[in-house]
Amino acid sequence: MRxxxxxxxxxxxxxxxxxxxxxxxxxxxxxxxSASASGLESVRCRLQGTTRPPAFSQDGDLVIGGVFSIxxxxxxxxxxxxxxxxxxxxxxxxxxxxxxxSRAMVFAVDEINNSSDLLPGVTLGYQVHDxxxxxxMAMNVAFQLANGLDPMFxxxxxxxxxxxxxxxxxxxxxxxxxxxxxxxxxxxxxxxxHFSTCAxxxxxxxxxxxxxxxxxxxxxxxxxxxxxxxxxxxxxGAVRSDSDYGNNGMAAFLQAAQEEGxxxxxxxxxxxxxxxxxxxRVADVIxxxxxxxxxxxxxxxxxxxLLKEMERLPSPPRQWIGTESWVTDPYMLRxxxxxxxxGFGIQRSVIPGLRDFLLDLSxxxxxxxxxxxxFWEEAFGCVEVEEKVCDGSEDIQQLxxxxxxxxxxxxxxxxxxxxxxxxxxxxxxxxxxxxxxxMNCDKNLNVKPTQVLERLRRVNFSRNGYQVSFDANGDPVxxxxxxxxxxxxxxxxxxxxxxRYDASLPPDQRLDIDREITWVKNSTQVxxxxxxxxxxxxxxxxxxxxxxxxxxDCIQCAEGEISNNTDSSDCLICPEEYWPNAERxxxxxxxxxFLSFHExxxxxxxxxxxxGASLAIATATVFYHHRTSAIVRANNSELSFLLLFSLTxxxxxxxxxxxxxxxxxxxxxxxAFGITFVLCISCVLGKTIxxxxxxxxxxxxSNVMKWFGPPQQxxxxxSFTFVQALICTLWLVLSPPFPIKNLTTYKEKIxxxxxxxxxxxxxxVLGYIGLLSxxxxxxxxxxxxxxxNFNEAKFITFSMLIFCAVWITFIPAYVSSxxxxxxxxxxxxxxxxxxxxxxxxxxxxxxxxxxxxxxNTKKHLMEKTSNDIHY
Numbered sequence: 001m002r003x004x005x006x007x008x009x010x011x012x013x014x015x016x017x018x019x020x021x022x023x024x025x026x027x028x029x030x031x032x033x034s035a036s037a038s039g040l041e042s043v044r045c046r047l048q049g050t051t052r053p054p055a056f057s058q059d060g061d062l063v064i065g066g067v068f069s070i071x072x073x074x075x076x077x078x079x080x081x082x083x084x085x086x087x088x089x090x091x092x093x094x095x096x097x098x099x100x101x102s103r104a105m106v107f108a109v110d111e112i113n114n115s116s117d118l119l120p121g122v123t124l125g126y127q128v129h130d131x132x133x134x135x136x137m138a139m140n141v142a143f144q145l146a147n148g149l150d151p152m153f154x155x156x157x158x159x160x161x162x163x164x165x166x167x168x169x170x171x172x173x174x175x176x177x178x179x180x181x182x183x184x185x186x187x188x189x190x191x192x193x194h195f196s197t198c199a200x201x202x203x204x205x206x207x208x209x210x211x212x213x214x215x216x217x218x219x220x221x222x223x224x225x226x227x228x229x230x231x232x233x234x235x236x237g238a239v240r241s242d243s244d245y246g247n248n249g250m251a252a253f254l255q256a257a258q259e260e261g262x263x264x265x266x267x268x269x270x271x272x273x274x275x276x277x278x279x280x281r282v283a284d285v286i287x288x289x290x291x292x293x294x295x296x297x298x299x300x301x302x303x304x305x306l307l308k309e310m311e312r313l314p315s316p317p318r319q320w321i322g323t324e325s326w327v328t329d330p331y332m333l334r335x336x337x338x339x340x341x342x343g344f345g346i347q348r349s350v351i352p353g354l355r356d357f358l359l360d361l362s363x364x365x366x367x368x369x370x371x372x373x374x375f376w377e378e379a380f381g382c383v384e385v386e387e388k389v390c391d392g393s394e395d396i397q398q399l400x401x402x403x404x405x406x407x408x409x410x411x412x413x414x415x416x417x418x419x420x421x422x423x424x425x426x427x428x429x430x431x432x433x434x435x436x437x438x439m440n441c442d443k444n445l446n447v448k449p450t451q452v453l454e455r456l457r458r459v460n461f462s463r464n465g466y467q468v469s470f471d472a473n474g475d476p477v478x479x480x481x482x483x484x485x486x487x488x489x490x491x492x493x494x495x496x497x498x499x500r501y502d503a504s505l506p507p508d509q510r511l512d513i514d515r516e517i518t519w520v521k522n523s524t525q526v527x528x529x530x531x532x533x534x535x536x537x538x539x540x541x542x543x544x545x546x547x548x549x550x551x552x553d554c555i556q557c558a559e560g561e562i563s564n565n566t567d568s569s570d571c572l573i574c575p576e577e578y579w580p581n582a583e584r585x586x587x588x589x590x591x592x593x594f595l596s597f598h599e600x601x602x603x604x605x606x607x608x609x610x611x612g613a614s615l616a617i618a619t620a621t622v623f624y625h626h627r628t629s630a631i632v633r634a635n636n637s638e639l640s641f642l643l644l645f646s647l648t649x650x651x652x653x654x655x656x657x658x659x660x661x662x663x664x665x666x667x668x669x670x671x672a673f674g675i676t677f678v679l680c681i682s683c684v685l686g687k688t689i690x691x692x693x694x695x696x697x698x699x700x701x702s703n704v705m706k707w708f709g710p711p712q713q714x715x716x717x718x719s720f721t722f723v724q725a726l727i728c729t730l731w732l733v734l735s736p737p738f739p740i741k742n743l744t745t746y747k748e749k750i751x752x753x754x755x756x757x758x759x760x761x762x763x764x765v766l767g768y769i770g771l772l773s774x775x776x777x778x779x780x781x782x783x784x785x786x787x788x789n790f791n792e793a794k795f796i797t798f799s800m801l802i803f804c805a806v807w808i809t810f811i812p813a814y815v816s817s818x819x820x821x822x823x824x825x826x827x828x829x830x831x832x833x834x835x836x837x838x839x840x841x842x843x844x845x846x847x848x849x850x851x852x853x854x855x856n857t858k859k860h861l862m863e864k865t866s867n868d869i870h871y
Contacts, residue, residue: 060125067170731761
C-alpha cells in the first residue's frame with residue numbers, strides 16, 4: 001500500500017519500526033523509509049517483495065480488478081525471516097469452472113469496449129488474478145490491486161498515489177472475500193462478488209464497499225428449510241465447510257429449520273485442509289445416522305473430499321440436499337452416490353457469444369498466457385516433459401470440460417452482471433447525454449473508487465433479460481432454480497430444473513415445483529426421513545425424554561378430546577354437546593337420552609300404568625254394577641268410587657314422566673302426581689276415619705257419626721287436596737320445574753330430564769304426601785283389632801305400610817339413579833304404591849263380589865259382630 005509518512009520520526013521508535021517492517025514483509029509488501037537523526041528530510045517509498053503478474057490483463061482508461069480461485073492450492077514455503085520470502089505460487093489442478101468465470105469477465109469487458117451505448121469512447125482495462133483458493137494469496141492480490149505493479153521509488157514529502165483499479169470483481173469464496181475487504185475497504189474500493197454468499201457480508205457496518213450479484217445465504221437457508229418442510233422431512237443431518245461460508249450459512253439454515261419444526265440429528269464441520277481422519281469421522285457420522293436426508297452447506301473443495309470418502313466405504317443411500325456452491329457444478333456429476341440430489345442453484349442463463357469466445361483459443365493466445373497453456377496441457381494431456389507434446393493441432397471444439405460447457409451458465413452470468421454493474425456505475429460518472437441524444441464520455445476524468453462505490457448503490461438496468469440492482473445491503477433480489485440430479489437411461493447424470501424459488505413472493509407462493517423429481521435410487525417416491533412415524537388423527541405427540549421435539553411417541557387423545565390432523569401436538573376438547581367418535585378424530589353430537597315410549601323399559605312402564613288404570617276402571621264398573629250389594633254399601637261406596645278415580649289418575653299420571661321432557665310436561669308430571677296422590681291418600685284417610693268413628697258410634701249415648709257423615713267426609717278430602725294444590729300452585733309460580741340437558745352424569749351422552757326448579761317445592765309435595773300417609777297408617781293401625789269380617793282397617797294398614805316402604809326406599813334410589821333411570825324409579829314408585837293400595841283395598845272385595853257371592857250378604861258381615869253397623 002502507498003502510505004503517507006508521519007512528519008517526523010523519533011529515533012527511539014527505531015526498534016518498533018524494524019518490527020513493523022518485518023511483520024509486513026512476511027505478507028509480501030513493506031514500506032521502506034530512511035531518516036536522519038536530525039529528522040525526516042526525505043522519504044523514499046517502494047513496494048517490497050516480488051509482485052505476481054495477473055493471469056489476464058489489459059490496459060485501459062479505467063481498470064477493473066478480478067479475483068478468482070483458478071487453482072486449488074497455494075504452494076507453501078518455510079519462512080526463515082533472514083531473507084526475503086519467495087514469491088507466492090499457486091499449485092494443484094486447475095478449476096476449469098473458475099477459469100471460465102475469469103474468461104467471462106474478459107469477455108464482458110471486451111463486449112463493453114465494443115459497445116456504442118455503454119461507455120462509448122472509454123476503454124476499460126482489467127487485471128485478473130488467481131487467488132489459489134487461499135486466504136494469504138487473496139490478501140496478497142488485494143494489496144497488489146490497491147498499490148499497483150510498479151516497484152519504482154516514490155520520493156518527496158509524501159508517498160502518495162491512488163489505487164490502480166476502480167473496482168474489483170470477486171472473490172469466489174466468502175472467507176477470501178472477507179479478507180480482501182479488510183484491506184481494500186478502508187480505501188473505498190468497491191468489490192462486487194459473483195459467488196460470495198455469506199449472509200455476514202450484508203453487514204454494511206463491517207463491509208460498506210461490498211456488493212454481490214448472487215443472493216445472500218440468508219435467503220438460501222430459508223429456501224432450503226422451506227424445501228425440506230415441503231417434503232415432510234423432519235429428521236435430517238447437516239454437514240458444512242468450516243469457513244465463514246459454511247458456518248454462517250449453516251447457522252442461518254438451522255435457525256430457519258427450527259422455525260419450520262425440523263430437527264437436526266447431527267451438524268458436522270470440516271475443512272479441506274483438515275487431516276483425513278477428520279473427514280473420515282464426518283463420513284462415519286453420516287453412515288451411522290438414522291437421518292436419510294443430508295444437507296451439505298459446503299464449498300466445492302470440501303464436498304469433493306467428503307464424497308470421495310463416502311465412496312470408499314458405501315452406506316445406505318442418502319438424499320443429498322445441496323447449496324448453489326456445488327449442486328450445479330458439472331464436476332460433481334461424477335459422484336454417482338449423489339444421484340437424485342436436489343438443491344437450489346442460480347438461475348440458468350444464456351450469454352450470447354460467450355461460447356465462441358471461450359473456444360477462440362488460437363495457439364498464439366494459448367502460448368502467450370501461462371495459465372491458458374497450463375489449461376491446454378491438462379485438458380489434452382500433453383506436457384512437454386512427457387512423450388506427448390502439444391503442437392496446436394488439438395481441437396478444443398471436441399473438448400468436454402466445465403470450461404467449454406455453457407449449457408449451465410449460472411454463476412458465470414453473475415460474473416457477467418458484476419462487470420456490467422461496474423461499467424454502468426462508471427458510465428453514470430464519466431458520461432452525459434447531449435441535446436441531440438448522443439453520449440459524451442470524458443475518458444480523462446479522474447474517477448475515484450469512492451465515486452464508483454456511490455453510483456453502484458443506484459445501478460438499475462437489464463441485460464439479456466436479467467434485471468440488475470442492489471438493495472440497501474448490496475444484495476440482489478433472491479431467485480433460485482430447484483435443480484435435480486437425474487440419471488438418464490444411459491446412466492449419465494444430468495442437471496434438470498424442476499422448480500423455482502422467489503423470495504420476493506408471499507411465503508406460500510415462493511416455492512413452485514413444476515416437474516417430476518427423481519429421488520435417490522432413481523425413485524419417484526419421496527423418501528422418508530423422520531425420527532418418529534407420523535401420529536395419526538386421534539393421537540397427539542409426546543416428546544421422548546432427552547430427545548429433540550421430532551422424536552416422540554403417539555398418545556391417544558384423552559376422553560372428550562380429539563385430534564383431526566396428522567402429527568397434532570395437542571388434542572382439542574370437544575364442545576359441550578359433542579363427544580369424540582371411536583377413532584377420536586371427530587367430534588360428533590352426543591346421543592340424547594330420555595325415557596321413551598319406544599324402548600323396552602318405557603313400554604313396560606306404560607303397560608303397567610295403563611293396566612293399572614284399566615283395572616281401577618274395571619273395579620269401579622264392578623262396584624257400580626253391584627252398588628246395592630252388602631259389601632259395597634258397607635265400604636262407603638262414595639269414598640270407594642272417589643278412591644278408584646284417584647287411583648286411575650295415579651296410574652295415568654306416570655305416563656307424563658315418559659317421553660321427551662318439555663316445559664309443560666315437566667310442570668304437569670310433578671303437580672299431577674302430587675295432587676292425585678294426595679287425593680288418593682285423602683280418600684283412604686277418610687275411609688280409615690269412618691271405620692274408627694263407626695265403632696265409636698256403637699257405644700251407648702254416642703252421636704259421633706252425625707259429626708262425620710258424608711258431607712264431612714267430602715270436606716275432609718277436599719281440604720287435604722286443596723292444601724296440596726296450594727303447595728303446587730306456589731311451586732309453579734315461584735320456581736316451576738323445567739327441562740334441562742344433563743351433561744354431567746354421562747360424559748358421552750346427554751340426558752334430557754326435568755329439573756325440579758325449587759327443591760323446597762318438590763320436597764314439600766313429597767313431604768305432604770308422606771305426612772298424610774303416616775297419619776293414615778297410624779289410624780289404620782289403631783283400628784287393626786276390629787271384628788274380622790269387617791276389618792278393612794287391616795288392609796288399609798298393610799296398604800299404607802307398603803306405600804310408606806315404597807316411598808321411603810324411593811328417596812335413596814331416586815338420588816343415586818343416573819339419567820333416565822331416575823325417572824324410571826319415580827314411575828316405579830308411583831305404580832307400585834298405586835298397585836299396593838288397589839290390591840289390598842279392592843281385590844278382596846272384588847273376589848267376594850265375583851267369586852263368593854254367598855258371602856256378599858248382610859248376615860255374613862254381621863256373623864261375628866255383636867251389633868249391627870249402619871253407615
